[in-house]
Amino acid sequence: MIKIIDLEKIYRTEEVETVALNKMSLEIAEHEFVAIMGPSGCGKSTLLNILGMLDKPDGGSFLFNDIEVSGFSENQCSDLRKKNIGFVFQSFNLIDELTVYENVELPLVYNNIKASERKEIVEAALDKVQMMHRRNHFPSQLSGGQQQRAAVARAVVNSPKLILADEPTGNLDSRNGEDVMNMLTDLNEAGTTIVMVTHSEHDARYAQRIIRMLDGRTTLENRMF
Secondary structure, three states: OEEEEEEEEEEEOOOOEEEEEEEEEEEEOOOOEEEEEOOOOOOHHHHHHHHOOOOOOOEEEEEEOOEEOOOOOHHHHHHHHHHHEEEEEOOOOOOOOOOHHHHHHHHHHHOOOOHHHHHHHHHHHHHHOOOHHHOOOOHHHOOHHHHHHHHHHHHHOOOOOEEEEEOOOOOOOHHHHHHHHHHHHHHHHOOOEEEEEOOOHHHHOOOOEEEEEEOOEEEEEEEOO
């Protein structure tokens, strides 16, 4: 599904040049669950942003389903992203002014799904994460665990091929964190590819493969089974 070759990302200011990705190469197969680990500043989040087509590399090749996307325009990236990729963030990123239902519905609106079809799809996603009973609540009325459940529902509502998760349990207690990791595992077993950035060795053990990064490159890969 994903193949990157000699990927580079450099951030420049007038005084400083920071190499975030240093000719990094990596392949991720369809249906894999991969955890990416490494110290702060090693390039994990930069890599995730590029894989999610939220940022562009400065050099190298990025193939997504055999399509070279490194030179895509923002509109091309947006079209490919919204049809194929779901995101789960540490800070949930729910819209405070929208209800749980409306937050989950939003990706369908962006994809021009008819209103008559959206209700069934949204309710199925909410049911999957056991949040139907909170469908009319606003994010401020939810616990952290409930907000992350809603965020997972939003990520999967379009049935994406790939979910990118950035520290998905970072703001949760251990019980809610376990629930979120079990949800990601269930989605992976149902066929969704998962790429997760984490500092947690415990969470990384849910993955089939751990990729460790340092200074913008991979240093080690561990197969979990």
